[in-house]
Each structure stands twice: as C-alpha cells, then as structure tokens.
Amino acid sequence: MISSSTISELKRIVGSHNIFTEKDRLKDYSTDASSLQYMPEIVIFPEDESQISRIMKLANSYRFPVYPWGAGTGTTGGALPIGGGVVISLKRLDKILRIDSVDMIAEVQPGVITSELQREAEKIGLFYPPDPASSHISTIGGNVAECAGGLRAVKYGVTKDYVLGLRVVLPTGEIIRTGSETKKGVVGYDLTKLIVGSEGTLALITSILLKLIPKPPYRASILLHFKDKTGAIECALNIIRRKIIPTTLEFMDSLSIRAVKISHPYLFKGEIHSLLLIELDGRRAEVEEDVAKIVDIGKKDGVESIKIARREEDIGHIWEARRGLSHSLYNLRPHKISHDVVVPSSKIKELMHFLETLMD
Ligand SMILES: Cc1cc2nc3c(=O)[nH]c(=O)nc-3n(C[C@H](O)[C@H](O)[C@H](O)COP(=O)(O)OP(=O)(O)OC[C@H]3O[C@@H](n4cnc5c(N)ncnc54)[C@H](O)[C@@H]3O)c2cc1C
Missing domain, CATH: 3.30.43.10 (Uridine Diphospho-n-acetylenolpyruvylglucosamine Reductase, domain 2)
Known part of the structure; x- marks a missing residue:
C-alpha cells in the first residue's frame, strides 16, 4: 500500500x-x-x-x-x-519531435499514436512500415515495448527492424541513450534490441529514433477464393516458391470465413472454403508483373474467383473481410482462443493439419 x-x-x-x-x-x-x-x-x-x-x-x-x-x-x-x-x-509525451527526410529518420515521444506518425511520414514521401492492426489506437511506445508485428511483416519485418535508438529511464531513475542515428550503428552491445520487446520490465522508454524508408509509389491488392480447402495454402506456398514477396499475405480458412459472413454477408457469395488476401507494393511495373504471376499461380492451384484492386477505395473493400475478422471471431466464443503462432513457411501445411485435429 x-x-x-x-x-x-x-x-x-x-x-x-x-x-x-x-x-x-x-x-x-x-x-x-x-x-x-x-x-x-x-x-x-x-x-x-x-x-x-x-x-x-x-x-x-x-x-x-x-x-x-x-x-x-x-x-x-x-x-x-x-x-x-x-x-x-505516457499519454502526455505525445510529440513527433522531428522527421528528417535526408537521414530518413523520425524521432518521436512514446505516446504518439502509430498511425499519426505513419500519416506525417507519408506527407513527405516517407514510410513507417510496421502496421499492427491496432495502429490507429496504440502508441509507438507500446509497439516498441511489445515489438509489435502486423500485416506488413512478410515484406517489411516488425517494429525492432525500425528502431535505431532509444532514450530510456532505468529503474534507478538514471537516463540513458542507446543506439545511434546512423543505419550502420555497429559498435558495442545492442541495448536497443534488449529493450525492444521487454514489455516495460527493463526501462521506461521516453524517446524513440525510428528508421523510415521511401514510400512505395504503387500498390495493388488481390483476393483469391478457393473451393478446395487446401487450395489457398498451396497457392501461398507457390507464391513464395516463385520468389514473390508480397507486402501482406493473409489466409482465411472456412471457419473464419463463416464467422465474417455472419457480420458481413455481402462480402462472400457461394461456397468458399478458403481465401488468400494479398497486397503488393513497389514500382508499378514490378507490382503488375507480380500480380500477373500470382493470377497464373492461382489458376494452377484451382482458384474459384479472383478480384484485383488498384484504386484506394477498391483496396479498402477487399480488406474489409480481414479487418472484420478479429471482431467476427467473437461470434465463436467460448470456443475461440486467440494466439499468435509462428512457424517457418515450410511448416505451414503441417500447422494447418494440426489445427484441424484440434477442431475435431
Ligand atoms: C484490435 C487490436 C489489434 C491488434 N493488432 C496487433 C497486431 O497486428 N500486431 C501486434 O503485434 N499486436 C497487435 N495488437 C496488440 C497491441 O495493440 C500491441 O501490442 C501494441 O503494441 C500495444 O500498444 P499500447 O500503446 O496499447 O501499449 P500498452 O498496451 O499500453 O502496453 C503494452 C506493453 O508496453 C509497455 N509500455 C508501454 N509504453 C511503454 C513505454 N513508454 N516504455 C516502456 N514500456 C512501455 C507496457 O508496460 C506493456 O507491457 C492488437 C491489439 C488490438 C486490441
């Protein structure tokens, strides 16, 4: 007390x-x-x-x-x-201290809402890729302390890949600075990486130096519906085998689709057993080349229908099902347990098989 x-x-x-x-x-x-x-x-x-x-x-x-x-x-x-x-x-420490377009870094206080930093960076043609689904409500400090991932992790990695340095207050009250402003900061122990993901157990983060990258000029999204249960998984693996690295590669199984259908009946027509949601970004020619390859792979893997979106509003529509997923899965309570599971790509099929045995 x-x-x-x-x-x-x-x-x-x-x-x-x-x-x-x-x-x-x-x-x-x-x-x-x-x-x-x-x-x-x-x-x-x-x-x-x-x-x-x-x-x-x-x-x-x-x-x-x-x-x-x-x-x-x-x-x-x-x-x-x-x-x-x-x-x-950390609510009151909510300032974006600077965004430097030459060094391509941002210095922010921990209470900044992640999507606000993303918006400000994009205004000057820069990009902060980590994008947890909570980016419109969570703080950068929380993202760093949790090493948040997000949908773009397939291509761009997670929060730790963008943290160049920190200012932190230690449990003794001492203030220290870790890391450096340069991309090649290789000297000494990597205290930054130690603190990222430490969930507030080691130090209180008061300022964060983040790496930014040029904003990709073009993007497209693809939605592939499969009647066959395993079609989407095969297709995802074949995309990786063809050395295509999408920004986002999301799979939904029949149970997830059924859950989303309850709240968004207009999103799915007919019987769909699995689907893939894919986003690609980069230069227009490269993105379009990958879109064509993915359509080709999808057809070989028995895709039922394909939607391609290039305009912002169409892209938003394609992703509606995914955005509604977390909430829709509450419909399955109490038979729903949320967990992040991580396996190498080569083990995805095995994982899906294991999950099916759990559902039986
Ligand atoms: C709808 C929804 C979607 C989500 N999607 C994702 C996702 O896609 N990917 C993902 O990885 N996570 C996701 N999350 C989980 C969560 O949003 C993230 O973990 C986020 O990083 C937490 O940020 P926060 O500001 O809310 O932190 P809090 O929940 O307040 O704190 C999280 C941890 O960070 C510590 N902490 C906070 N600020 C500091 C600081 N300044 N210094 C030291 N420690 C600190 C806290 O002590 C705590 O241990 C999601 C959550 C929700 C509700």
Whole structure:
C-alpha cells in the first residue's frame, strides 16, 4: 500500500492535476485487451522525462511497483498492475519531435499514436512500415515495448527492424541513450534490441529514433477464393516458391470465413472454403508483373474467383473481410482462443493439419 506521504511526493513531481487515486477512474487502467484485471493504486501522467526519472527514483527508494502504460491495447497484460502500485501513463509525451527526410529518420515521444506518425511520414514521401492492426489506437511506445508485428511483416519485418535508438529511464531513475542515428550503428552491445520487446520490465522508454524508408509509389491488392480447402495454402506456398514477396499475405480458412459472413454477408457469395488476401507494393511495373504471376499461380492451384484492386477505395473493400475478422471471431466464443503462432513457411501445411485435429 502506497502511503499518503508518498502520494504527496508524487504530486509534487507531476502536479496534482496529473495524478489520480479515485477508484472509479482507476478502473480504466485495470484492464487491457488481454481482459485480465488488476487494480492500480495510483495512475500518474508525467509530462517529461525528468519527471519520470524522479518518479522512478522514488519508486526505487520506497520499493513500490510501477507499470508503463501506452494505450492499453496490449493483448499480453504487460501494462497491468499485477502487484498494485503505480501505472505511469505516457499519454502526455505525445510529440513527433522531428522527421528528417535526408537521414530518413523520425524521432518521436512514446505516446504518439502509430498511425499519426505513419500519416506525417507519408506527407513527405516517407514510410513507417510496421502496421499492427491496432495502429490507429496504440502508441509507438507500446509497439516498441511489445515489438509489435502486423500485416506488413512478410515484406517489411516488425517494429525492432525500425528502431535505431532509444532514450530510456532505468529503474534507478538514471537516463540513458542507446543506439545511434546512423543505419550502420555497429559498435558495442545492442541495448536497443534488449529493450525492444521487454514489455516495460527493463526501462521506461521516453524517446524513440525510428528508421523510415521511401514510400512505395504503387500498390495493388488481390483476393483469391478457393473451393478446395487446401487450395489457398498451396497457392501461398507457390507464391513464395516463385520468389514473390508480397507486402501482406493473409489466409482465411472456412471457419473464419463463416464467422465474417455472419457480420458481413455481402462480402462472400457461394461456397468458399478458403481465401488468400494479398497486397503488393513497389514500382508499378514490378507490382503488375507480380500480380500477373500470382493470377497464373492461382489458376494452377484451382482458384474459384479472383478480384484485383488498384484504386484506394477498391483496396479498402477487399480488406474489409480481414479487418472484420478479429471482431467476427467473437461470434465463436467460448470456443475461440486467440494466439499468435509462428512457424517457418515450410511448416505451414503441417500447422494447418494440426489445427484441424484440434477442431475435431
Ligand atoms: C484490435 C487490436 C489489434 C491488434 N493488432 C496487433 C497486431 O497486428 N500486431 C501486434 O503485434 N499486436 C497487435 N495488437 C496488440 C497491441 O495493440 C500491441 O501490442 C501494441 O503494441 C500495444 O500498444 P499500447 O500503446 O496499447 O501499449 P500498452 O498496451 O499500453 O502496453 C503494452 C506493453 O508496453 C509497455 N509500455 C508501454 N509504453 C511503454 C513505454 N513508454 N516504455 C516502456 N514500456 C512501455 C507496457 O508496460 C506493456 O507491457 C492488437 C491489439 C488490438 C486490441
């Protein structure tokens, strides 16, 4: 239990308008997308790094637990105060400090919403590829602390592939800088990689240096419907065998399709057992060449129908089924368990077979 004198000290650090202890307000910080529930004693909103450092020094002296909080969309419960104590919200550190088009980097505070950075980078022809499906609500700090993936991981990798450096506050309150602004930053231990994905257990991230790349000038999406259960899997493997690297390559099985059909009946006509959703980006000629190859592969693998979208609104329509998937799968509760499973491409068929045995 945190004493009232400690609460007073915390108020002196952040101001009484940046801290609360009322039960009804604490409740909002007692759960995230994991649906676990643990009540904090205090929620605090520091406004800068030096305040965070002072909070950490206090926590270290009085031995109370602290939990960094981005937007609370985590599915692993990492932000939840399992031992009571203080939730430190990074909400007030929400500035994009700079986007440099020569060095192709962005420096951001942790509370920036990911899609906001993506939008700002794209305004000057740059691109921040990691794109978790929560990018419109989750923070960059949370993405870094979770090493978030996302739909574009097939081609562009995950968050850790874009973090060049960090400023962090250690549990002692000490502030350190890791990494460098250059792409070739090879000297010394890689503390950046150690902290990325550490879910707030090692340090509190206060600033993030991110690598950006040129925005791909052209994109196209392809939706392939298969009547045959295994057609989509074969097609996906053949796409990889032909050395095509799509931005996104998503598979939906008959159960997922049935779930989406309940909420989006207009999206599917007839009997579909599996589908592939593919996005390609890059130079127009290269993308169109890959589209033609994928159509060819699909036909050989018994595709039932193919839709190709090149205009933004058509691309949006094609992806509607995928966007609706997470929510639609709630229709299957209580027989639904969400898990990210990772296997090498060569083991996908084996994995699908194993999952089918689980469903029986
Ligand atoms: C609809 C939906 C879709 C999702 N899609 C994806 C997806 O496609 N890919 C994916 O990988 N994840 C996905 N997620 C999970 C989640 O969005 C991500 O894990 C996201 O990175 C969490 O960000 P957040 O700002 O909400 O962090 P929070 O949930 O607040 O915190 C997550 C973890 O980061 C720590 N943390 C937060 N900020 C800091 C900081 N500044 N310093 C140190 N530690 C910190 C917290 O302590 C906690 O351990 C999804 C979640 C939802 C609800």
